[in-house]
Amino acid sequence: MTATAITPGYSRALPRRVPFRQTVRDSLVMARRSLVKMRRTPEQLIDVTVQPIIFTVMFTYIFGGAIAGDVASYLPAFIPGILAQTVLTGASAAGTTLREDMDKGVFDRFASLPIARIAPLAGALLGDVVRYLIATTITFAMGFAMGWRPEGGLVGVAGAALLIIAVAWALSWIFALVGVTAKSARGVQGISFLILFPLTFLSNAFVPVDTMPGWLQGFVSVNPVSHVITAARDLCNAGTFGADGWLALLGAVVAVAIFAPLTVSKYRRHAR
Amino acid sequence: MTEPRWAIEAHGLVKTFGAQRAVDGLDLQVPTGTVYGVLGPNGAGKTTTIRMLATLLPLDGGSATVFGHDVATDAHRVRQLIGVTGQYASVDETLTARENLDIFCRLHGLRGKAIRTKSDELLAQFGLSDSATKPLQNFSGGMRRRLDLAASLIARPPLIFLDEPTTGLDPRTRGQMWDTIRELVRDGSTVLLTTQYLDEADQLADRIAVIDTGRVVAEGTSDELKAQVGASSLHLTLDDAADTEAARRIVAEMVRADVALTPEARRLTAPLTDADLVTDALVRLRDAGIRVAEMAVSKPSLDEVFLTLTGRGTAAPETADSEEHAA
Numbered sequence: 001m002t003a004t005a006i007t008p009g010y011s012r013a014l015p016r017r018v019p020f021r022q023t024v025r026d027s028l029v030m031a032r033r034s035l036v037k038m039r040r041t042p043e044q045l046i047d048v049t050v051q052p053i054i055f056t057v058m059f060t061y062i063f064g065g066a067i068a069g070d071v072a073s074y075l076p077a078f079i080p081g082i083l084a085q086t087v088l089t090g091a092s093a094a095g096t097t098l099r100e101d102m103d104k105g106v107f108d109r110f111a112s113l114p115i116a117r118i119a120p121l122a123g124a125l126l127g128d129v130v131r132y133l134i135a136t137t138i139t140f141a142m143g144f145a146m147g148w149r150p151e152g153g154l155v156g157v158a159g160a161a162l163l164i165i166a167v168a169w170a171l172s173w174i175f176a177l178v179g180v181t182a183k184s185a186r187g188v189q190g191i192s193f194l195i196l197f198p199l200t201f202l203s204n205a206f207v208p209v210d211t212m213p214g215w216l217q218g219f220v221s222v223n224p225v226s227h228v229i230t231a232a233r234d235l236c237n238a239g240t241f242g243a244d245g246w247l248a249l250l251g252a253v254v255a256v257a258i259f260a261p262l263t264v265s266k267y268r269r270h271a272r
Numbered sequence: 273m274t275e276p277r278w279a280i281e282a283h284g285l286v287k288t289f290g291a292q293r294a295v296d297g298l299d300l301q302v303p304t305g306t307v308y309g310v311l312g313p314n315g316a317g318k319t320t321t322i323r324m325l326a327t328l329l330p331l332d333g334g335s336a337t338v339f340g341h342d343v344a345t346d347a348h349r350v351r352q353l354i355g356v357t358g359q360y361a362s363v364d365e366t367l368t369a370r371e372n373l374d375i376f377c378r379l380h381g382l383r384g385k386a387i388r389t390k391s392d393e394l395l396a397q398f399g400l401s402d403s404a405t406k407p408l409q410n411f412s413g414g415m416r417r418r419l420d421l422a423a424s425l426i427a428r429p430p431l432i433f434l435d436e437p438t439t440g441l442d443p444r445t446r447g448q449m450w451d452t453i454r455e456l457v458r459d460g461s462t463v464l465l466t467t468q469y470l471d472e473a474d475q476l477a478d479r480i481a482v483i484d485t486g487r488v489v490a491e492g493t494s495d496e497l498k499a500q501v502g503a504s505s506l507h508l509t510l511d512d513a514a515d516t517e518a519a520r521r522i523v524a525e526m527v528r529a530d531v532a533l534t535p536e537a538r539r540l541t542a543p544l545t546d547a548d549l550v551t552d553a554l555v556r557l558r559d560a561g562i563r564v565a566e567m568a569v570s571k572p573s574l575d576e577v578f579l580t581l582t583g584r585g586t587a588a589p590e591t592a593d594s595e596e597h598a599a
Contacts, residue, residue: 006460009304009339009430010276014349022381029378033364036375040366040407105362109423112326114351115379 023116030123035130047093048135052086056142059206067207072147079143079150080160080232081205084225086139087132087164091172092196095179095188098124102180102267118264121180125172132165152239159241160232163248167228170252171199173259180266199225224251279304279339279431279462280325286333287320287486294320296486297334302464302479304339304430307457309477310466313578317486318466319359322433325464326356338431355424355432359439361416362423363408369395369419370404376423394422398452414445421452432456434465438472450476470577482581489581499545500580504571506550508540511563516540519562526553532579543580544569 018026038044059082060071068074101107101124110120140157150157175192182188202216203225209217220226224247231245280302287295295317302308312318323329325336327347335342341349356362363372373391382390395401398418408416417437424432434453438446453463453476467473473480474494482490482497490497506527510519516538523542524531527549531542544550547569557564 006428006430008460009279009353009462012339012353012430014341014352016346017348025381026379029375032378033367033375036371037364037366104365105358105360106364107362108328108358109356109362109376110379111328112351112354112356113376113379114348119379 018114018116023119026115026119027122027126030119031126031129032123034124034127038127038130044097045131045134048086048090048131049138051089052082052135052138053142055086056082056139057146060146063206075143075146075148076150076237077233078206079139079148080164080236081203081229083136083139083160084164084168084203084229084232085200085205086135087168088171088196088200088225090131090135091128091168092175092192094125094128094172095175095177095182095192096185097128098176098179099182099185099188103185117268118260121176121263121267122260125169125176128172129165129169132168133161136161136165150236152234152236156235156237156239160235163235163245164228164232167224167248167252170255171224173256173263177259177263177266180263199223203229205229224248224255227251276340277303278337279306280308280336280464282321282325282334282336284334285321285324285331285336287317287324287329288332293486295324298483298487300325300336300481300488302462304462305457305460306478307453307463307465307476309473309480310464310483311468311470311473311480311577312466312483313468316483318483319435320486321483322356322358322435322464322466326354326433327351328356352427353429353431355427355429357417357421357424357432357434357437359435361413361420363416363419365408368405368407369400369411369415372408372419373423373426376426380427382426390426394425398422399448414441417441417445417449421449425456428459428461430460431462431464434463436466436468439468446472482577484578484581497577500543504544504547504569506540506542506544506553507534507566507568507570508564509566510538510540511565513538515562518560519557522556522560522562523553526556530580534579538565541579 056079060074060078063078064071064074068077098121107120140161152160174195178191178195179188182191202219203223204220205225209220209226212220227244228248228251231241231248234240234242234244278301280300282298282300285295285298285300286293298317298321300310300321310318310321320329324331325338325343327343327350331344335344337343338350339353341353343350364375367375370391373394374387377387377390391404392401395404398421400415400419400422403411403415408419411419421434421437437453438449441449450472453465456463465472465476477494479491479493480497481488490500506523508519508523510516516533520531520533520540523540527542527544529543529545531540533539534541550567550569554564554567
């Protein structure tokens with residue numbers, strides 16, 4: 001064994017709390033762990049690789065003619081919509097992944113380490129950003145292959161991608177809360193779907209809002225996802241960023257401010 | 273600066289799960305620089321106690337400090353002083369051994385070359401160098417345990433909790449684990465270990481607390497406990513159950529110790545300080561016309577320690593093997 005003696009417990013000067021810089025650093029290490037895990041279990045990536053390919057093609061040809069007259073004129077409205085839907089579907093898996101992870105022994109070790117309590121959660125959600133990037137790239141590529149030529153150019157498209165990913169990360173805290181609250185991974189999945197479907201389908205993602213009944217329009221117009229999609233359309237198709245963009249970002253900040261502390265406190269209590 | 277004496281001080285620890293009091297007013301004082309054994313059957317509250325001391329479970333009552341820091345109010349400081357190796361390996365199944373150590377090193381603040389150096393050192397120390405890049409799914413229980421302990425030692429903590437470190441291990445791996453624990457203490461660590469095996473506590477621990485239903489029922493050095501239990505014990509099976517009471521009186525007088533009746537009928541057990549006394553006892557039984565069907569002298573088992581200390585057998589059968597499969 002090593003020759004150096006262990007520093008005695010009483011002679012150590014120890015910080016009482018985790019410094020903020022270490023919190024960030026620990027979270028990044030946890031994100032790194034998510035990435036290593038993704039590499040080891042590539043089947044986790046099906047919902048952000050195969051699904052965007054199928055959904056983008058399927059919905060374009062199903063809805064395109066009916067809603068916009070032809071496929072080509074549907075794409076500018078549809079691609080940002082399906083992108084938000086796909087990325088949010090990816091985000092909804094956060095709870096299930098977290099739950100499965102927490103049921104394993106390794107989370108016990110995380111709990112006993114002198115690291116920020118939020119790090120295992122924030123890190124896992126941060127690692128998911130890579131999944132969103134994959135889904136975004138594939139969705140845009142599919143759109144391009146079907147003839148979509150965004151007027152906003154590369155900057156607009158990149159801006160739309162960033163906006164949607166940021167909002168998805170923020171909303172993933174909702175699913176994380178479900179993950180640490182529900183009793184089993186299966187339960188998490190069920191509840192996550194119940195949250196995901198209204199959020200994505202009761203929006204302007206697929207069809208124009210004015211075709212919906214009035215009461216539904218009411219919900220759709222306050223749904224932050226609608227604002228994200230409108231903002232993403234503006235960015236992609238015109239290269240502009242307006243009120244919808246700011247509202248979307250505000251919604252994201254509010255979601256994190258509410259759900260991140262709730263998730264962390266639930267997680268602390270869960271740490272059996 | 274003189275080192276204060278206690279690595280752990282716990283007073284009146286309580287943990288309830290629903291109506292069940294898993295830990296029920298437990299006191300513990302662990303001297304710095306020693307191996308302290310917590311001995312008890314399944315369900316005695318060993319794991320719950322460790323989890324409370326390691327800040328993994330909130331206390332429902334009582335108080336505890338680790339090197340003077342309160343586990344409830346100063347958890348972050350406590351976590352900087354401990355390493356925890358649970359009953360079930362707390363490592364990442366999907367990753368390789370090296371990837372696991374890499375993550376844990378980073379979480380302990382190591383960066384760059386130091387990670388590689390530390391990981392290599394630990395992998396070599398625990399005989400895992402050849403399996404470093406294999407996924408853990410292919411690891412045996414013993415390898416997982418070793419990796420788990422390796423991960424606990426990254427920060428060279430002055431206090432290490434080991435929850436049944438050898439349950440389910442083969443004898444050779446168990447011996448290696450014992451050597452590792454001895455080395456840790458030689459380097460200056462304090463080790464708190466739980467075990468169901470008297471033999472293990474005997475071999476490793478400087479002091480032992482015997483716990484049952486969430487309380488300490490006896491505490492002392494191995495020798496002190498053995499003096500209570502007897503270095504070995506006498507087992508007698510009588511021919512006729514009707515003689516039980518008479519035989520008990522005779523044996524108690526002759527071996528100068530309390531005689532316990534085991535749950536099986538017609539069986540007597542008594543601690544022995546001097547094996548020569550057995551002869552006298554047997555002669556007296558024959559003189560009294562009490563026929564003995566079977567006689568044996570053996571080292572005390574955990575069951576007998578319990579029988580002597582609590583007046584009854586261990587509550588739960590040992591299920592170490594099935595637990596290992598579940599893990």
